[in-house]
Amino acid sequence: MTERHYNEDHCEPIRQRLSNCTTQFDLLRLLREITQFYGYSYFFVAGSGDGAISSLADSIIITSAPSDLIRRYDETGLMERSPLMRALSGMGAPIQCRLDEPFKALTVDEQAALDAFSAEFNLDCCFITPVYQREYGPAAVCFLGKCKPMSFSDTANLAMISNLAHQKLRRVSAQPNKTDSPLTERERECLVWTSSGKTSIEIARILGLSEHTVNHYLNNAARKLDAVNRTQAVALAIRQGFID
Template identity: 30%
Template sequence: MTNFTQISFDLISEIKQSNCAEQIYSILDKSANIFGYNTFVIAEAPLKSRDMLQDRLMLARWPEQWSERYGEQGYIHHDPVVAHTRRMTGPFRWSEAPIGRDERLARIIMGEASEIGLRDGYCIPIQDLTCTRIVSFGGSHLDLPDQAASGLHMLGIYADLTFRALTSAAAKRREAGPGAPRCSPREIECIKWAAAGKTGWETSEILSLSHRTVESYLNTAAQKLGAANRVHLVAQALRQGIID
């Protein structure tokens, strides 16, 4: 019988020792084989109607096609799971999220997610004074006994806390040191298009790059600037004179 409690403690210990976002990603990626999920997302619930997915996304392993579709269609504003996180303080299964007022669009989102194998999920809302943060794990079927669910709950919380601590510490180090961090010309190009309101997919079309490459440039720039999401990245780049 799998000892999910001990496994979770070991994984949390690894996360607490992480010194970059890539290490957190790697640990969550490895954990997928243990808990049975295929995707994970660390994000913030949108604050305004014009917020896009890339503005709120911090760390994710998603099918690229679904990420593009979800972002382009603005599903983040109509996803019943995202809406439910604002009302909850504890974890819940995706199936427990009420459909809400926009039933037609909610069912479209759930149907399209199901078609690519995201039929089941476990979501962990984290409430603070400024926003609702979301850690969500998805797959075709999540078989989570109570011990596994409790372990995944704690793993999600520590992944979010450690990610935010790393970006905050990086920002403080930069503020204390001379000069601005060096972003590559390509990273700066991608930040400029993000500042202009372009999605990662739109930027990839403009620059004739793959969507994955654009996201890599933006994620690397965010790590350098200590930005937690796309909006924060643009704000940091403006503040430090990297873009104008």
């Protein structure tokens, strides 16, 4: 099996490229490249946060997957028994799960639901790396797609990259909101992505929200900043130091 390596012939060393990421958008773009390089279609970073997780949508921190994929998976009702849930409980090692092979723990109906979901989005495998940081608790970096099993070397490399990417994501996301800011963290996130040129649909995909919810956050932000539209809201937020 052909092994893939991040080296000077392909791009800059991955550690250096991650260190150069200063925003979630930078990291999203790099993770999309990594996703494609390893033959997958989508990635997502999930976390358990402070509360119980009952759905994939609740766990998403950042993703390239379409909102329809996340919604459809949650409709299968398989989240609580998934390898991702075990990873979000702080258990397990990196694992490549084949979606084109039966899961012994599933009932006939559950297996049928998983098969239908996989066929709809052309998926046959996922790779999950549990990650942990003391300040944030357990999380996971996941890749989904239709590709051949990875070699041991590729598995180790992608697990290492996943850990580094999660650490970087937490650092670039940790920039505190100004104490006098009227914006909630979600409103601030939506404005940041708007300032990067993202549409509501794209922001919804990145944050794992609905387009309606993103528009709600942006409208609230504009109202709080006394702006006539989201473009002016971004300009005012930057001018007042509420976003970078």
